[in-house]
Amino acid sequence: MVVIVLLSPGVENVWCYAESPFLWGNSFQETQSDLEVILEFLEEYYKQNTGENVDKVYWTANGELCQQRWTCYEPPCGQLPKSTFKSLMAAGRKVRLYHFLFEMLEDPSMAHCVSWVPAATGVFRFSSTNKDQVAALWGQRKGNKRPMTYQKMSRALRNYARSGEIFKVKKKLTYQFGPATLMLLQKCQRGNS
DNA sequence: TGGGTTGGGAACAATC
DNA sequence: AGATTGTTCCCAACCC
Numbered sequence: 001m002v003v004i005v006l007l008s009p010g011v012e013n014v015w016c017y018a019e020s021p022f023l024w025g026n027s028f029q030e031t032q033s034d035l036e037v038i039l040e041f042l043e044e045y046y047k048q049n050t051g052e053n054v055d056k057v058y059w060t061a062n063g064e065l066c067q068q069r070w071t072c073y074e075p076p077c078g079q080l081p082k083s084t085f086k087s088l089m090a091a092g093r094k095v096r097l098y099h100f101l102f103e104m105l106e107d108p109s110m111a112h113c114v115s116w117v118p119a120a121t122g123v124f125r126f127s128s129t130n131k132d133q134v135a136a137l138w139g140q141r142k143g144n145k146r147p148m149t150y151q152k153m154s155r156a157l158r159n160y161a162r163s164g165e166i167f168k169v170k171k172k173l174t175y176q177f178g179p180a181t182l183m184l185l186q187k188c189q190r191g192n193s
Numbered sequence: 194t195g196g197g198t199t200g201g202g203a204a205c206a207a208t209c
Numbered sequence: 210a211g212a213t214t215g216t217t218c219c220c221a222a223c224c225c
């Protein structure tokens with residue numbers, strides 16, 4: 001997810017715009033993993049310029065905050081206590097399937113289950129014999145009651161085509177990350193390492 | 194032909 | 210209470 005922070009030192013409000021990279025492209029972009037850093041920076045910057053502490057974060061959200069996707073469209077404007085802002089950030093970091101798959105792909109010990117296809121960027125393929133192992137791990141990660149299978153997981157993968165996060169490649173057991181998703185995942189990974 | 198794979202509708206659940 | 214993100218079930222089509 002992308003967050004745009006517009007600082008207005010000397011002005012009472014600090015504006016924080018959050019939106020989805022899959023909807024808009026933007027000039028100043030940071031990933032969701034950088035949100036806390038941004039918030040800290042914002043606080044410090046605001047403090048230096050106004051001599052006051054930030055106790056609230058203001059942002060646009062079509063009149064109200066869309067809690068899960070950080071999707072905001074146009075001002076103005078909502079306001080939240082900082083604590084709520086932080087807890088929402090933590091909630092947004094909950095693992096999603098495409099992120100989990102990226103983790104698997106970056107883990108050499110999982111190469112027998114799922115691996116990158118070198119021919120094209122962002123393309124990956126499940127092993128015909130071990131694909132259910134990936135699915136089972138995903139089910140475990142989510143704490144599902146019933147065992148996850150490749151068939152059910154692939155149903156979730158097919159839903160990603162609508163949002164452009166992952167596409168099906170016309171090859172057996174092969175999928176491709178959307179360019180924006182791949183960039184985001186790679187950036188997240190660099191941020192964590 | 195058959196089994197594995199793909200595609201998608203629909204209802205449902207968990208979470209925020 | 211509504212949106213998001215799967216999960217589960219099911220059936221049809223495709224393909225090697």
